[in-house]
Amino acid sequence: MIFCPLIFIIDVWSDIMSKKERAGAIALFIIYLLVLTWLIIFKMNTRLTYYGFRSLNLKLFAGTARYHGTLYYNEIIYNVLAFIPFGTYVAVFAKKKKALWGIILPALASFAYEAVQYILMCGIADITDFAANTLGGIIGVITYFIIKGLFKKKHVYIINSFAALIPVMALIYFVFKFVI
Numbered sequence: 501m502i503f504c505p506l507i508f509i510i511d512v513w514s515d516i517m518s519k520k521e522r523a524g525a526i527a528l529f530i531i532y533l534l535v536l537t538w539l540i541i542f543k544m545n546t547r548l549t550y551y552g553f554r555s556l557n558l559k560l561f562a563g564t565a566r567y568h569g570t571l572y573y574n575e576i577i578y579n580v581l582a583f584i585p586f587g588t589y590v591a592v593f594a595k596k597k598k599a600l601w602g603i604i605l606p607a608l609a610s611f612a613y614e615a616v617q618y619i620l621m622c623g624i625a626d627i628t629d630f631a632a633n634t635l636g637g638i639i640g641v642i643t644y645f646i647i648k649g650l651f652k653k654k655h656v657y658i659i660n661s662f663a664a665l666i667p668v669m670a671l672i673y674f675v676f677k678f679v680i
Contacts, residue, residue: 521656528663535670539582539614541622542672548622553623560631579632580639583610585666587640588647588659599641606621606637 532535543549561571583606590605591598610633617623 521660524660525589525592525656526662527661528666529593531667532585532589532663535666536582536586537613538670541616541620544677548620551621551623554618554621556618557624557626557628560627562628576628576632579629580636583633583636584640584643585663586633587637587642587662588644589640589663590637591644592640592656592659598644602637602641602644603634606640607634610634610637 532541538544541548561576586606587602590602594601607630610630613633613641614625618625644655644659647658651658
């Protein structure tokens with residue numbers, strides 16, 4: 501369910517880059533989605549943490565974003581940052597209407613993640629997370645246009661180079677948290 505947007509992107513949009521760039525972009529996007537799933541669903545652990553109850557928060561900037569009555573901006577910022585690559589890759593793969601798809605697909609993916617958390621009772625489905633994730637996707641599309649404007653034909657190479665850091669950082673975190 502979570503990877504439906506990925507399948508949609510790969511099946512629908514035609515080749516807009518070299519085969520080597522496309523293969524690299526698809527591979528890095530898949531790795532990014534796996535890391536994102538590990539981050540959102542598994543909470544950066546090796547197994548699911550079950551809450552034992554379902555929780556749905558439909559009040560913006562309440563619930564998971566609040567601790568002891570104070571708005572915790574860091575969690576919102578982390579959600580935005582986590583979805584920036586999603587929006588960037590949607591723009592890379594989209595043939596037309598990059599900005600529109602850059603809003604719709606991150607929103608659908610965010611909704612899917614929140615739904616999985618609710619169904620599996622492994623997190624709190626939260627409207628603030630949904631909004632922050634969607635905002636991250638929009639920033640990702642804007643980032644794509646900035647990189648494309650600055651680097652012209654090398655923009656996919658630049659994006660892939662930065663995206664290659666995501667699995668490296670996740671691996672380093674995993675090693676320090678669970679091995680050392």
